[in-house]
Amino acid sequence: MSDIESLKNDLVIASRILANEEICDAFGHISVRHPVDPDRFLLARAVAPELVTSDDIIEFNLDGTAVCDDRKPFLERFIHGTLMAARPDVQSVVHSHSRGVIPFGITDTPIRPLLHSCGVLGHDVPVWDAGDVFGDTNLLISSNDMGADFAARLGNGRAALMRGHGSTVVGRSIQEAVYTAVYLDVNAQLQAEAMQLGKVKYLTDGEIDLIQPRLGDAKPGEGYDRTWQYWVRRAGLGPDAPVP
Ligand SMILES: [Zn+2]
Known part of the structure; x- marks a missing residue:
């Protein structure tokens, strides 16, 4: 299997995991940087994560334009491209509206890691407020300007909240991004x-x-690898259930 096919497989698995762990419902998405061209990324077409298959994966430029594909993309695809443009270390991005974090985006109480498993969240989990720069909006990151402003708020961090909307986390791998998204909600x-x-x-x-x-x-079997194996099985995937 080629690198890109392998990453598409992992992206489908990650989408199913995020749905099964109730980080994503009908909304939310995960991307991965293209394995050959770092100026592109892979992201599903606009479909609920629970339903994503390999055929749904679209290739995008970092400015959010699709590469030879006219299927309906996620409105908030700009989150992914602008973060990868700002952060060469970022390989994968998860955006969700998971409910546990929402109260911390609309009050003056910040999320702070309190559990060993949540140390990955880092020293600071900032809140980005669309209204600070863009005034009244529908709160969704629907342009490269909004994406770049959010990326600046995240800075070198691992996770940031969006006021009245949701949260976004980054990782050096799909597995790390999924882990961080799950444990952000656990911590909250x-x-x-x-x-x-x-x-x-x-x-x-x-x-x-x-x-x-x-x-x-x-090492294999520890850290993100162990949680990935566990969540794959919980999502009903694995050796006995091929990836859709
Ligand atoms: Zn959103």
Whole structure:
């Protein structure tokens, strides 16, 4: 199987995982940078993640124009291209409207990692507010200008929220991006619960710095690799159930 076919397969699996883990519902999407041309990326046509198959994957330039394909694209494809243009280290992007994080995008309480598994979120999870620069909009990132402004807000981070809308995470692989999207929501849910009990003791910056490489540099069967295998099986995929 070629690199691009392999990445398309992983993109389909990732879409099914994100749906199964309730990070995406009918909305949300995941992309991966093209394995040969870093100025392009792969993203499904506008279809719910649960329904994505390999045939749905479209190739895009970083400005969001499709390469020889006139099928309906996601309106918010600009999130993916502008982030990859701003961040050469980013190989994969997940955008979702997962519900656990929404309260933190509309209040002055920031998301902060509080659990070992969530150290991947990094020191800071900023909130981007479309209204700050663009005034009243439908809140969706529907242009390269909005995408670039969001990318600037994310900076060198791993995750950022969009006020009244959702969140976006980046990864050096599809597996890392999926992991970060899942655990962003886990952290948000636990943080909301813990804040009702009292003062929360968050991870320190030093702890976060030690956790991140342990997950990212893990051997096969550890870190992102282990969670990927687990989520693949939970999504009903794997050796006994070929990728659609
Ligand atoms: Zn959205």
